[in-house]
Amino acid sequence: xxxxEALQRALIRAVAFGDTANEQHLxxxxxxxxxxxxxxxxxxxxxxCLAHRFGEPAPPNPxxxxxxNRNHTVLDHTSLSHTGLDHITTGYTAIDRAxxxxxxxxxxxxxxxxxxxFMAELRATGPGLCPPQNFLEVEAVIRGLYGxxxxxxxxxxxxxxxxxxxxxxxxxxSIPEIREGFETVIDRAQALQRHWLTx
Amino acid sequence: MDHIExxxxxxxxxxxxxxxxxxxxxxxxxxxxxxxxxxxHLFIQALFIACITEYFGEELDRRRLRRFIARxxxxxxxxxxxxxxxxxxxxxxxxxxxxxxxxxxxxPCMWSAAQMIxxxxxxxxxxxxxxxxxxxxxxxxxxxxxxxxxxxxxxxxTAVR
Numbered sequence: 001x002x003x004x005e006a007l008q009r010a011l012i013r014a015v016a017f018g019d020t021a022n023e024q025h026l027x028x029x030x031x032x033x034x035x036x037x038x039x040x041x042x043x044x045x046x047x048x049c050l051a052h053r054f055g056e057p058a059p060p061n062p063x064x065x066x067x068x069n070r071n072h073t074v075l076d077h078t079s080l081s082h083t084g085l086d087h088i089t090t091g092y093t094a095i096d097r098a099x100x101x102x103x104x105x106x107x108x109x110x111x112x113x114x115x116x117x118f119m120a121e122l123r124a125t126g127p128g129l130c131p132p133q134n135f136l137e138v139e140a141v142i143r144g145l146y147g148x149x150x151x152x153x154x155x156x157x158x159x160x161x162x163x164x165x166x167x168x169x170x171x172x173x174s175i176p177e178i179r180e181g182f183e184t185v186i187d188r189a190q191a192l193q194r195h196w197l198t199x
Numbered sequence: 200m201d202h203i204e205x206x207x208x209x210x211x212x213x214x215x216x217x218x219x220x221x222x223x224x225x226x227x228x229x230x231x232x233x234x235x236x237x238x239x240h241l242f243i244q245a246l247f248i249a250c251i252t253e254y255f256g257e258e259l260d261r262r263r264l265r266r267f268i269a270r271x272x273x274x275x276x277x278x279x280x281x282x283x284x285x286x287x288x289x290x291x292x293x294x295x296x297x298x299x300x301x302x303x304x305x306x307p308c309m310w311s312a313a314q315m316i317x318x319x320x321x322x323x324x325x326x327x328x329x330x331x332x333x334x335x336x337x338x339x340x341x342x343x344x345x346x347x348x349x350x351x352x353x354x355x356x357t358a359v360r
Contacts, residue, residue, distance in 0.1 A: 151280070
């Protein structure tokens with residue numbers, strides 16, 4: 001039996017590299033709360049990988065500043081800008097509030113054209129990457145991670161999981177830095193998870 | 200029911216929907232459904248296109264769409280912002296999204312958007328003019344569907360940039 005941390009590392013690697021048989025084998029070893037940990041791990045890994053593709057999100061506008069400043073923490077031991085990821089994952093409330101005034105949506109965290117190109121690439125992937133049926137749901141998950149969390153709420157848990165795993169498979173295949181430095185991706189994802197737990 | 204009666208019922212139904220007269224709209228729905236569902240759906244789609252074209256113009260400005268959807272979230276809780284946004288984008292060229300929006304969501308999304316755009320205070324003449332435009336759009340849609348590979352409207356797929 002693998003230690004929990006090693007199990008999580010092996011599992012996310014199997015998901016990212018599309019090793020379905022190994023993924024199922026490892027998933028059967030998850031116990032209790034470890035299932036939640038695996039879901040968080042997937043979520044964090046996708047955020048880390050999406051930052052490779054989309055860079056850091058736009059700087060927060062003044063309405064969001066207080067929220068984001070509160071979330072600045074000590075995760076500076078990797079090259080990833082954690083300010084950016086904090087903004088993505090925990091700056092929701094202020095963005096949500098501003099959305100109703102129509103201000104935050106003037107500056108989406110991901111440029112619409114950029115996202116359109118990414119979605120076109122995802123739609124063009126072959127059956128080897130096991131693409132999901134509904135790409136609108138994939139788009140909703142990505143935008144949900146980047147400041148429009150209400151979009152994720154519209155997507156069922158199973159579809160969310162499938163969308164996240166598919167995005168991770170695609171980014172792992174298409175970006176050499178992710179593929180060849182996957183241990184670093186895992187380290188960053190775990191740092192992000194610890195940050196979610198401890199604030 | 201002949202073509203003239205069809206047309207008149209679709210228009211009366213839309214007017215009842217815009218003015219919030221649910222008794223009247225339900226009464227007409229009982230006469231239309233299920234036999235005339237397909238024709239009515241085409242009319243609603245054409246009306247939706249006429250409304251969003253009036254509001255967004257010929258080119259879709261995504262910032263304007265975001266503001267509209269933010270307003271929908273506030274004014275129409277329970278109506279899907281994601282699917283309403285996607286339906287607007289379908290008719291501005293992202294036709295591949297159409298199949299990814301469950302059919303059951305089309306009615307609430309399209310009517311909510313149309314009602315938000317049209318409001319409740321247009322008089323009969325103004326609504327008649329809107330319906331004329333919708334019918335012209337519907338004829339274009341059918342023509343283009345028969346003559347080209349574009350199924351869902353006069354604009355071609357432009358989603359892949």
